[in-house]
Each structure stands twice: as structure tokens, then as C-alpha cells.
Amino acid sequence: MVGGRESGFRINHVNESRRAFDEMHAGGGVRPAYAGIEAWLKAHGLEALAAKRAEAEALFRRVGITFAVYGEGGDPERLIPFDVIPRILARQEWDRLARGLTQRVKALNMFMADVYSKREILRAGLIPPSLVLQNEAFRPEMQGFTPPGGVYTHISGIDLVRTGPDDFYVLEDNCRTPSGVSYMLENREAMLRLFPQLCAGHRLMPVGHYPEELLETLKEAAPPNCQGEPCVAILTPGHYNSAYYEHCFLADEMGVEVVEGFDLFVEDAVVYMRTTAGPKRVDVLYRRLDDDYIDPLVFRPDSMLGVPGIFAAYRAGNITLANAPGAGIADDKAIYPFVPDMIRFYLDEAPLLQNVPTYLCERESDRAYVLEHLHELVVKLARGSGGYGMLIGPHSTAEQREEFARRIKARPADYIAQPTLALSTVPTLAGSGIAPRHVDLRPYILTGKDVRIVPGGLTRVALREGSLVVNSSQGGGTKDTWVLDDGPAPTQSQSQKMGG
Amino acid sequence: MLSRTADSLYWMGRYVERAGNLARGMQVALRMAGLASSLGGGVDEWRTLLVAAGAEPGFLAKHKEVTPEAVIRWLALDADNPSSIANCIEAARGNGRAVRTALTVDMWEALNDTWREMRAQAPTAAEPDRLPQFLEWVRARTLLFNGAAADTMLRNDGWRFTHLGVMLERADNTARLLDAKHETISGEGSEGAVAYAQWQALLRSVSALRSYQWIYHTRLQPKLVADLLILRPELPRSLLSCHSRVEQVLDRIAESNGGRRGEAHRLAGEIHARLRYGRIEEIMEGGLHAFLTQAINRNIDLGREITAFYLHG
Numbered sequence: 001m002v003g004g005r006e007s008g009f010r011i012n013h014v015n016e017s018r019r020a021f022d023e024m025h026a027g028g029g030v031r032p033a034y035a036g037i038e039a040w041l042k043a044h045g046l047e048a049l050a051a052k053r054a055e056a057e058a059l060f061r062r063v064g065i066t067f068a069v070y071g072e073g074g075d076p077e078r079l080i081p082f083d084v085i086p087r088i089l090a091r092q093e094w095d096r097l098a099r100g101l102t103q104r105v106k107a108l109n110m111f112m113a114d115v116y117s118k119r120e121i122l123r124a125g126l127i128p129p130s131l132v133l134q135n136e137a138f139r140p141e142m143q144g145f146t147p148p149g150g151v152y153t154h155i156s157g158i159d160l161v162r163t164g165p166d167d168f169y170v171l172e173d174n175c176r177t178p179s180g181v182s183y184m185l186e187n188r189e190a191m192l193r194l195f196p197q198l199c200a201g202h203r204l205m206p207v208g209h210y211p212e213e214l215l216e217t218l219k220e221a222a223p224p225n226c227q228g229e230p231c232v233a234i235l236t237p238g239h240y241n242s243a244y245y246e247h248c249f250l251a252d253e254m255g256v257e258v259v260e261g262f263d264l265f266v267e268d269a270v271v272y273m274r275t276t277a278g279p280k281r282v283d284v285l286y287r288r289l290d291d292d293y294i295d296p297l298v299f300r301p302d303s304m305l306g307v308p309g310i311f312a313a314y315r316a317g318n319i320t321l322a323n324a325p326g327a328g329i330a331d332d333k334a335i336y337p338f339v340p341d342m343i344r345f346y347l348d349e350a351p352l353l354q355n356v357p358t359y360l361c362e363r364e365s366d367r368a369y370v371l372e373h374l375h376e377l378v379v380k381l382a383r384g385s386g387g388y389g390m391l392i393g394p395h396s397t398a399e400q401r402e403e404f405a406r407r408i409k410a411r412p413a414d415y416i417a418q419p420t421l422a423l424s425t426v427p428t429l430a431g432s433g434i435a436p437r438h439v440d441l442r443p444y445i446l447t448g449k450d451v452r453i454v455p456g457g458l459t460r461v462a463l464r465e466g467s468l469v470v471n472s473s474q475g476g477g478t479k480d481t482w483v484l485d486d487g488p489a490p491t492q493s494q495s496q497k498m499g500g
Numbered sequence: 501m502l503s504r505t506a507d508s509l510y511w512m513g514r515y516v517e518r519a520g521n522l523a524r525g526m527q528v529a530l531r532m533a534g535l536a537s538s539l540g541g542g543v544d545e546w547r548t549l550l551v552a553a554g555a556e557p558g559f560l561a562k563h564k565e566v567t568p569e570a571v572i573r574w575l576a577l578d579a580d581n582p583s584s585i586a587n588c589i590e591a592a593r594g595n596g597r598a599v600r601t602a603l604t605v606d607m608w609e610a611l612n613d614t615w616r617e618m619r620a621q622a623p624t625a626a627e628p629d630r631l632p633q634f635l636e637w638v639r640a641r642t643l644l645f646n647g648a649a650a651d652t653m654l655r656n657d658g659w660r661f662t663h664l665g666v667m668l669e670r671a672d673n674t675a676r677l678l679d680a681k682h683e684t685i686s687g688e689g690s691e692g693a694v695a696y697a698q699w700q701a702l703l704r705s706v707s708a709l710r711s712y713q714w715i716y717h718t719r720l721q722p723k724l725v726a727d728l729l730i731l732r733p734e735l736p737r738s739l740l741s742c743h744s745r746v747e748q749v750l751d752r753i754a755e756s757n758g759g760r761r762g763e764a765h766r767l768a769g770e771i772h773a774r775l776r777y778g779r780i781e782e783i784m785e786g787g788l789h790a791f792l793t794q795a796i797n798r799n800i801d802l803g804r805e806i807t808a809f810y811l812h813g
Contacts, residue, residue, distance in 0.1 A: 145591035274503040274813020
């Protein structure tokens with residue numbers, strides 16, 4: 001599934017589309033980055049575009065890029081709608097984002113290293129200790145242990161939304177097992193096949209090297225006791241998992257094994273995979289399995305998906321788990337409001353990316369404000385996944401607001417609230433015409449010895465009119481994300497010169 | 501290669517082959533049942549097939565009486581029969597899907613389309629006028645899958661474990677088919693029109709009726725039928741052919757996994773050698789049924805050794 005912590009995701013900010021920033025047409029004309037798209041659309045028209053969409057769908061079906069949805073009836077292996085009009089960022093816009101993302105992820109990693117050891121940020125009084133220490137995402141088992149290089153979140157997905165030419169906000173951090181990167185890669189492949197000339201006419205910054213960067217990142221995370229070339233593997237919950245295709249795809253691209261829990265065993269605190277050539281030692285495990293399930297000896301004892309003893313092997317320095325157990329403390333919704341403070345505290349820098357203002361209902365003053373402004377706020381559970389327990393103020397009824405007021409008063413610590421944002425739109429092929437649709441952006445940030453980001457990320461688009469829900473299970477689709485390198489676009493691709 | 505991947509490929513191969521073999525067996529039983537009245541009765545084809553498929557105990561646990569309708573349903577579709585054609589296809593596809601990156605696109609499509617079509621036609625497949633077409637379809641899909649594997653798989657361990665599963669299953673099937681008819685070959689019933697029709701049916705079920713003529717150029721004789729199915733290297737479904745491939749493939753697997761060998765390799769070699777240097781006269785003297793019972797048991801032992809050595813890491 002695209003988005004979320006494996007389990008799903010929604011954008012819950014409502015706006016009036018009238019006010020929304022149109023990334024292609026803002027300011028009365030076509031913004032420069034979209035000039036090539038404008039020209040293509042003028043020259044080829046809607047029908048050609050619709051034909052390309054049909055071609056794209058056939059392509060995705062054939063390759064088998066599906067996400068699995070079991071237990072809901074219907075086709076258990078579904079296709080995510082792909083919109084053929086790309087979402088485009090200028091190099092300059094991207095560079096600014098990339099700096100902000102790098103800064104943010106550095107701070108998040110430093111935060112985790114801190115709260116699992118000296119807790120300086122708590123002692124400095126910047127974050128209420130109870131928010132961290134009593135948080136379900138906080139793993140006491142991780143205390144007094146520093147993962148290789150002090151990295152906790154090796155692969156992060158930071159969800160960004162935009163409200164104006166220069167206004168980007170971080171909507172959510174994902175430091176556990178962010179998914180969707182395979183769509184970023186497949187979308188680009190599809191565009192290169194469907195629109196070779198259009199692509200050649202733009203200076204697209206490539207994304208195809210992501211798997212190599214990922215492999216490098218994982219190798220750099222090798223544990224202290226690793227000898228020689230690190231053996232990397234991906235741990236999947238199995239083929240019933242919605243992101244199973246992605247797990248296989250990344251394993252294939254990196255040339256590593258995709259393993260399930262019972263493919264691994266631990267002996268003398270060393271992790272091995274069972275192969276036809278006998279046990280093979282594993283050094284780095286890119287696990288796409290939640291903390292809870294990873295080791296029944298330490299976390300959920302009823303987990304059939306994990307590996308008994310792997311956590312002890314981890315602490316003994318015999319294997320690296322990426323991302324680290326307990327990394328969820330950094331992307332918790334109750335912690336999110338404090339990320340700008342973390343950046344100032346650990347890096348002594350001003351935050352380059354803004355947070356969406358967030359009210360913690362646990363705080364008395366915030367709570368009073370929230371209760372008075374329910375009709376214009378989005379209220380959500382501080383933790384917990386899925387769309388459960390969410391109130392979208394402007395779309396709510398009086399009864400719903402009363403119900404939420406009761407719940408907030410009963411369990412204030414469980415709720416946060418945010419103002420509604422006017423999310424930007426990008427033209428999208430909807431039904432029989434092109435119409436603006438809301439988008440977000442999830443760049444993937446890799447942290448090894450250095451921070452690496454391939455330009456762009458996954459653009460998710462809400463395909464229904466007025467909808468802000470980009471979740472793939474609720475009618476959300478994806479677009480290719482182009483970052484255009486500076487300088488004039490080449491008018492044609494290079495060709496071999498004959499004679500001379 | 502991961503043991504789990506090898507395990508899935510091996511079982512995918514076995515289940516596809518098993519589905520095909522069942523369809524073959526049922527095709528022949530149908531034909532024999534059609535001839536029963538002209539042969540003067542005494543033909544209990546469906547019971548024989550149940551025994552050959554190793555499905556009799558399960559069947560009798562659920563049914564009091566062996567009727568053609570009940571056996572057909574049990575072998576083709578019954579969810580309670582782990583080796584029904586429908587369940588074999590389900591299991592093969594499940595194994596394939598679990599290791600999808602180890603399959604080629606052609607194999608996956610052959611497997612996945614079979615699975616989808618099976619689901620679509622399951623409600624009516626066992627109806628008398630639909631059954632022959634259904635069995636032919638299963639046979640054709642098995643051939644397609646084996647062809648896709650042979651034509652498109654890299655010749656690495658993925659191919660070897662798939663092929664190993666197919667060959668072991670095929671050897672098992674040939675031995676069981678022959679054993680189910682041993683009385684018509686070496687016992688009291690080995691003469692007359694009924695016996696003759698049985699030999700024909702047996703050969704037909706392994707696509708070997710014409711092959712018999714090409715090799716022996718003579719009318720059917722029980723000893724030669726047994727010789728063909730057990731000892732002839734030319735027949736791809738003979739025990740010798742299957743076990744020759746099994747030994748070879750196991751040997752290649754050992755080579756590509758650091759030369760490690762175990763009981764599985766020794767046993768495969770021994771089984772192969774006995775077949776390769778065996779003589780049909782001796783087998784018949786010692787008793788065909790005893791020989792085949794041993795062959796089936798050793799095949800089971802071999803499967804167990806392979807599992808212990810490679811598939812469960």
C-alpha cells in the first residue's frame with residue numbers, strides 16, 4: 001500500500017479547493033517548470049492523454065505492481081491508480097526541501113540517541129518526560145545501547161504538503177517502516193516508457209539509483225562484529241502483507257534475499273538464514289516488520305512472524321536492525337510538535353521546514369482552544385493508525401463535535417488537533433477531463449554514514465474531487481515526481497553524428 | 501538459495517505434476533468405465549485409481565461406498581482431499597506466489613491463469629459432460645507449466661529444485677499406477693481381454709501406448725509393459741528415467757552448494773543404480789508388487805532425506 005506505516009495513511013486537512021495553490025497554474029499563467037507539460041497537452045490533447053493512461057495501466061498489470069488487500073472481498077491483489085501528468089518541482093525548490101529534510105532526520109536520530117541514553121532534552125525541560133517515557137512507542141529495551149553510527153532511522157519517509165509557492169509543511173514523520181518507494185521507481189519507469197520524448201525534453205534528475213543508495217546505506221550500518229562484506233537481507237511479514245510486492249522488488253533490485261521469520265534462526269547470539277548450502281550469517285536486516293513482532297522473547301510473545309533471540313543478537317553487536325526497534329518514538333504524533341525544538345536543541349540551527357501547528361489536548365490551554373474551535377480543526381488520535389477516531393471539523397456535524405468534545409475531555413492525552421490547510425493541487429486526469437487534485441509528497445531519506453536523498457519522492461494524489469485523502473485504499477493514486485535540473489532544457493536528445 | 505525458496509519450488513513442482521497425473525489417471529478410468537460392460541464387468545477402475553493416488557483412506561473416512569460420482573468429486577474437487585486436483589492447483593500456486601521472484605513471468609502466468617480458471621470452472625467441472633474437457637484442460641495446463649519452466653528458467657538451483665519435485669512426483673506416480681495394476685501383470689488375472697485392456701489403460705495414462713510399439717514392435721505382454729515402465733531409459737516417465745534425473749539434479753545441487761552431500765545423495769544413487777542395472781526377469785521372479793512397494797517406500801524415504809538436508813535448513 002502506498003503510504004503510512006505499512007498500515008495506511010490519510011491526509012486529514014480540509015480546505016476549499018478555491019483557495020488551494022495550483023502548482024501548475026498559480027499566478028495567472030503556467031509556472032515555468034510546467035511549460036513542457038503545457039506544450040505537450042496543447043499538442044496532443046485529452047484523447048492522447050487518456051490513451052497513455054490506459055497504456056500505463058496495462059503496463060502496471062503486466063509487471064504485477066500490486067498491493068495486497070486481504071479480507072476485504074474483491075480482488076485481493078489491487079492496482080494503485082497512476083496519474084500520467086507528473087508533479088514537477090524546480091531544482092531550487094527541491095534543494096531547499098532536501099536541506100530541510102536532512103536537517104530534520106539528523107535531529108530525529110539525535111533525539112533517539114538521546115532519549116535512549118542521557119535524556120538531555122528531557123532534563124532541559126523541552127519535552128515533558130511523560131510524553132516520551134510513558135509513550136507506547138518508547139522501547140525501554142533500547143536503553144543503554146547505541147546502534148552502529150548512532151543511527152535509528154535509516155530509512156525515513158517525511159510527508160510534506162504545500163500551501164503556496166514557498167510554503168511547505170511537514171505533515172508527518174515516518175521513522176518505522178515507511179513504504180511506497182517502489183512506486184516512486186516504477187512510476188518513473190512508466191513515464192520513461194510512455195513519454196520518451198517528453199522526458200528527454202526535460203532535465204529530469206534521476207531516481208533509479210535508489211536501490212543502490214539503499215544497499216550502501218544498509219552496508220554502512222553493519223554491526224561491529226561483522227567480518228568482511230556485510231550480508232544484507234529484507235525481513236518481510238510474508239505475502240499477505242500489503243507491501244509484499246515492494247519487499248520483493250527492493251530485494252530483487254539490491255540482489256539480496258527477502259526472508260521471513262522462520263528463514264532465520266539465532267545461535268550463540270548470531271543470526272543465520274537457512275539456505276540450501278547450510279546456515280548463512282546475516283549482518284544487516286532491513287526489517288519491514290513492526291517492532292512488536294520482531295522477537296517473541298522480548299516483544300509480543302505470540303508473534304509468529306519474528307525471530308526468537310534476534311534482539312539479543314542485535315544488542316550483542318552481531319546484527320543491525322534497520323530501522324532500529326523503538327524508532328517509533330520519533331514519529332509519534334505527540335512528539336511531532338517538538339521536532340522544531342529538537343532541531344534547535346541538537347543542531348543549534350533554525351528549522352528549515354515548518355511543522356503544521358499542533359495542539360496537544362493534554363495541555364490545558366491547548367485543550368481549551370481546541371474545544372472552542374472544533375468546527376475548524378482536524379482532531380486525531382495522538383497514536384494509533386488508520387482513520388479511526390478522527391474528526392474533520394469543517395465537514396462535521398454538531399453531534400460529532402459534541403461526541404469528540406466528550407472524548408477529548410475524558411482522555412485528553414489521546415488527542416491532538418491541527419488547523420486545516422489549503423493543500424496544493426496538480427492537474428490530474430480525472431474522468432473525462434483534467435482537473436486540479438490535491439497532492440502530498442513523501443521523500444525517502446536514507447541515513448548511513450551520510451544522509452542520502454534521491455531527488456523527489458512519491459507524490460500521492462487524491463483522485464476524488466475535493467478529497468484530501470491520498471491513501472491508496474481510499475481512492476488515492478500516485479504521480480511521478482519530477483525534479484528539474486537548472487539550465488535550459490535540451491530541445492532534443494543527443495544523437496550520433498554521422499560522417500564529418 | 502534460501503531453504504524456504506527451495507522448499508516452495510520443490511512443492512510447486514510436485515503439486516503441478518500431481519494434478520496432471522491425477523487428470524491422466526482419471527481420463528483412463530473414465531475410458532475403462534466406458535468399456536466395462538463390453539468387457540463383462542469385473543472392472544473396478546475407480547477403486548483402483550483411489551488406491552493408486554494414495555487417496556483411499558481419506559475417501560473411505562468420508563464415504564461409505566465407492567461410487568464413480570463420489571470418487572470423481574473426491575479426486576477432482578473435494579476440499580477435504582489434500583491431493584484433489586483443485587487443492588493441488590491451489591497449493592502449487594500458493595507455493596509459487598510465496599517465491600514469486602524465483603519464477604519467470606511465463607511460469608507465473610501459467611500458474612496464475614490455471615489457478616484463476618480452476619476457480620471459475622470448479623462448480624461444474626465434475627459434471628459428466630464437462631469432466632472429459634476438464635481433465636484434458638488440467639493435463640494441458642501441466643504441460644504448459646512444465647514447458648514454461650523448461651524453456652524460461654535459468655539453470656540454477658531454482659530450476660533444479662523445481663525439476664527435482666516434478667521428477668520425484670512422477671516416479672512416485674508411475675510406481676503407484678503400476679502397482680495398482682500388478683495383479684493384471686503378474687498375478688492370476690494376467691490373461692484375457694480384461695487384462696489386455698488394463699495394460700492398454702496403464703500405458704495410455706503415461707502417454708506410452710505408442711511408445712511401447714516403437715520400442716518392442718510386438719503385441720502387449722505384461723512383462724514388457726512392466727519393463728517399459730520400470731527399466732527403459734527411453735520412456736521419460738519410467739522409474740529409471742525419473743531416478744536418473746533425480747540423481748543428476750541432486751548431484752548438481754550439491755556441486756552448487758559447496759559440495760556438501762548426505763544420505764539423500766547416497767540413496768538417490770542407490771535407487772538409480774538398481775534400476776539402471778536391474779533386469780525385469782528378476783523383478784518379476786521376486787514379485788512385482790513387493791518390488792513396487794519397496795520402490796514407493798524408498799521414494800518416500802528419499803523425499804524425507806531431501807527435506808531434511810536442503811529444505812528445512
